Amino acid sequence: MLEKLMAEDAEAGRPLLAALCVGRLRHDLPAPGFFMTSEALGRFAGAPERPVARDFHARELAQVFDFYRQFHSG
Template identity: 45%
Template sequence: MTKDDNEWQIRAEMALAVAMQNRTLITYAELADAATIPAPHRINKLSVWLEATMESDHAQSMPLRAAWVISRARGGLPAPGFFIKCNELGLYDGAPDGAMATAFHLNLLG
């Protein structure tokens, strides 16, 4: 990991903290822009980082910060990978969309 990689992660942490403090959802693209994640594959880099935060948050029994990041195309829900990761962590057992996913997501947001 280069210094630049670490710097965008710090910016992503800060932008995500602001969104959570303001209780405002943020899209993957908005978070990638706020963190100035370098191309190529900006959203993929962000997704990998968010999954790592999910593992860390869960291991520390903390709320999942990644729940505040949503897909513009999914009506206020995170991307399917979020729900897949929640399943891997033993937190969710359902489809990545639909009423069950929506209820699970809203519950995470408190």
């Protein structure tokens, strides 16, 4: 389900809303599948356990908040 949402977001040029799905056991990072799907969509290159993944996630999360904030700013 999240993979489908990610594909739809990527196709529409939106930030990946699935970035909101993080796990406490993963230290507030998404599961490895998020990074693998992001890579398949051409949005990320690297290993899910590397610092580059944390950086990518932080950027994607900021973009999600910025993008969706416009709908609540009136």
